[in-house]
Amino acid sequence: MTSPEQACPFCQRLFSKTIIHENDLTVSFLPNLRLVRGHALVIPKRHVEPPELLTPEESVAIMQEIERLRLLMLEHFGPGVDVWQKSRPQLPQGHNGTKVDHIHFHVLPSDPDSEIYEKGIIWTFDHFSPTTEQEAGEVIPYLQDAPKG
Amino acid sequence: MTSPEQACPFCQRLFSKTIIHENDLTVSFLPNLRLVRGHALVIPKRHVEPPELLTPEESVAIMQEIERLRLLMLEHFGPGVDVWQKSRPQLPQGHNGTKVDHIHFHVLPSDPDSEIYEKGIIWTFDHFSPTTEQEAGEVIPYLQDAPKG
Numbered sequence: 001m002t003s004p005e006q007a008c009p010f011c012q013r014l015f016s017k018t019i020i021h022e023n024d025l026t027v028s029f030l031p032n033l034r035l036v037r038g039h040a041l042v043i044p045k046r047h048v049e050p051p052e053l054l055t056p057e058e059s060v061a062i063m064q065e066i067e068r069l070r071l072l073m074l075e076h077f078g079p080g081v082d083v084w085q086k087s088r089p090q091l092p093q094g095h096n097g098t099k100v101d102h103i104h105f106h107v108l109p110s111d112p113d114s115e116i117y118e119k120g121i122i123w124t125f126d127h128f129s130p131t132t133e134q135e136a137g138e139v140i141p142y143l144q145d146a147p148k149g
Numbered sequence: 150m151t152s153p154e155q156a157c158p159f160c161q162r163l164f165s166k167t168i169i170h171e172n173d174l175t176v177s178f179l180p181n182l183r184l185v186r187g188h189a190l191v192i193p194k195r196h197v198e199p200p201e202l203l204t205p206e207e208s209v210a211i212m213q214e215i216e217r218l219r220l221l222m223l224e225h226f227g228p229g230v231d232v233w234q235k236s237r238p239q240l241p242q243g244h245n246g247t248k249v250d251h252i253h254f255h256v257l258p259s260d261p262d263s264e265i266y267e268k269g270i271i272w273t274f275d276h277f278s279p280t281t282e283q284e285a286g287e288v289i290p291y292l293q294d295a296p297k298g
Contacts, residue, residue: 018285020292028292030285033277038288052216059212060205067201070236071296079239083232086259087219090228098277110235128182129249136167136179139187143169143177147220 005047007093010102015041019049021068023115025061028107030071033098038077038109042066043102051087051103077109080117084108154196156242158283164190168218174210177218177256182247186227187258191215192251200236200252211254226258229266233234233257 005011010027018030020040028042040101042065044058070081084106093101111117154160159176167179177191193207203211219230233255240273242250260266264293 017282019291020289030280030288032280034236034280034284035276035278037284038267038292039280040292052220054210054216056212057200060208063203063205063208063212066292067203068296069292071201072292072294074236075294076291079237081236083234083236085232087223087231088229088259088261089223089270091261110237112237112240125165125272127184129184131167131179131181131188133166135183135186139179140167140169142225143189143218143221145221145224147217148224 004049004101008047008106009100010043011047013031021065023065025058026065031106034108036077036109036111036114039081040069040107042069042105042107049087049101051085053078054103056062062131066105066107073107073109078111078114079113080110082106082108082110153198153250157251159192159253160196170214172210172214174207175214176259177214180255183257185227185260185263186257187222189218189256191218191254191256197252198250199238200234203252215256221297222256222258227260227263229259229261231255231257231259270297 015029015031020028020030025045026042028040029047031039031041044054044062046058048054048058066083070083073081085103088095091099093099104132133147164176164178164180169177169179174194175191177189178193180188180190191211193203195207197203197207215232218233219232232250237244237248240248241248242248
């Protein structure tokens with residue numbers, strides 16, 4: 001019987017050659033696949049999935065490491081930085097060759113003069129729509145509940 | 150003389166009609182422009198910019214509100230959720246009609262069966278490259294420094 005930790009590439013430390021920084025609660029490293037030079041991941045050391053199982057101490061440690069990386073990226077890699085965290089509970093680990101079921105935060109340099117930024121921002125703006133009063137009225141009640149379970 | 154708070158649409162509570170949830174440290178609300186139904190923002194109540202000025206208490210409160218929204222979005226709006234935080238210190242407030250200099254976290258439902266997800270994932274995969282050992286060797290030292298200033 002394989003435990004979640006045994007099946008987890010992060011717990012198995014497959015990133016061991018690209019570690020940036022490590023302390024008791026978090027590790028940051030370069031992923032196998034990156035979107036731009038400097039793209040890093042920050043994870044809790046403990047196998048945390050789903051994300052709501054993060055402790056307050058882990059949350060603070062992760063935010064501090066993200067901020068440390070953000071400042072260094074602004075200094076060395078470009079004028080902007082993006083942070084992403086994607087939750088896809090319906091997809092199996094390994095999907096698309098990238099999905100890992102251990103919460104991770106992407107921290108990426110972002111340069112508005114680059115092709116990748118330009119394409120991303122056009123894509124984003126193409127999909128923006130005004131939030132109407134009617135939509136707000138329909139959506140907000142769903143987000144005010146207590147989550148189930 | 151206008152203070153940062155007076156010039157800040159979030160501190161001026163221009164979102165007052167679309168508030169989702171509010172406590173001593175954070176507010177969540179629907180933005181004027183959204184990418185998908187349910188797209189929400191989470192901010193610290195205090196005018197925090199740049200992001201490294203967040204206190205540990207604010208970081209924990211923000212993470213907890215993100216998790217609360219994430220679980221409700223999974224329940225009501227779709228099988229996945231994205232969290233984004235973008236840092237563009239070089240662009241002025243109001244740039245592109247959307248930039249606000251008060252740290253905010255986007256929390257968005259994400260549906261792999263939707264056109265918007267499909268276009269985004271194709272865009273992402275088009276831009277992925279392997280992280281080579283040489284690149285890792287060049288990048289990691291920059292991210293191990295202490296940030297300046």
